[in-house]
Amino acid sequence: DGGITQSPKYLFRKEGQNVTLSCEQNLNHDAMYWYRQDPGQGLRLIYYSQIVNDFQKGDIAEGYSVSREKKESFPLTVTSAQKNPTAFYLCASSTQGDQAQHFGDGTRLSIL
Amino acid sequence: ILNVEQSPQSLHVQEGDSTNFTCSFPSSNFYALHWYRWETAKSPEALFVMTLNGDEKKKGRISATLNTKEGYSYLYIKGSQPEDSATYLCALTDGSDKLIFGTGTRLQVFP
Numbered sequence: 001d002g003g004i005t006q007s008p009k010y011l012f013r014k015e016g017q018n019v020t021l022s023c024e025q026n027l028n029h030d031a032m033y034w035y036r037q038d039p040g041q042g043l044r045l046i047y048y049s050q051i052v053n054d055f056q057k058g059d060i061a062e063g064y065s066v067s068r069e070k071k072e073s074f075p076l077t078v079t080s081a082q083k084n085p086t087a088f089y090l091c092a093s094s095t096q097g098d099q100a101q102h103f104g105d106g107t108r109l110s111i112l
Numbered sequence: 113i114l115n116v117e118q119s120p121q122s123l124h125v126q127e128g129d130s131t132n133f134t135c136s137f138p139s140s141n142f143y144a145l146h147w148y149r150w151e152t153a154k155s156p157e158a159l160f161v162m163t164l165n166g167d168e169k170k171k172g173r174i175s176a177t178l179n180t181k182e183g184y185s186y187l188y189i190k191g192s193q194p195e196d197s198a199t200y201l202c203a204l205t206d207g208s209d210k211l212i213f214g215t216g217t218r219l220q221v222f223p
Contacts, residue, residue, distance in 0.1 A: 090156070103156045
């Protein structure tokens, strides 16, 4: 079945550690996105990528980094510079002509 | 910066009741409005993408209307069922690839 796979579902990080969240899609979509959700707030865009080897900052990119070496994969690294990383992270993808975004199940990141 | 507001924040209805909620947005720079349904422990699912003023879309018992001149969209659910319980998100795009999301309306339908 086509879809978006995020892993792991739950992730724990120690203070000062970088951690990478995985997002893989087999929908052949060109664009991929990372969002963060905090209680009482809407989804906020961290980074997005429209094509391989290219990506743009979203509204809250500080403390995060991404790569897009393959069309199917868009991993997000939460660096130690991100002061408040505890949140729920959603990955999405879309294709030109289909404006709707397709989402993964999310990763919940917590600080130990 | 585009700002998308949704109301109410949460809603509790009885099975069989019809309900509706609102998404408000600035009418300038409008390109498209999205509605998503997000059930607990699942991923958000696209319901509608609307672009034209006066547009009305329907999917089963769920329908949505769009007024781009005054900057609002309504989502209606006719004869709510417990399986309709979810958070309903609206999101706006100005034609870029970015979506600006509202905070959502959490609907709970009691049997």
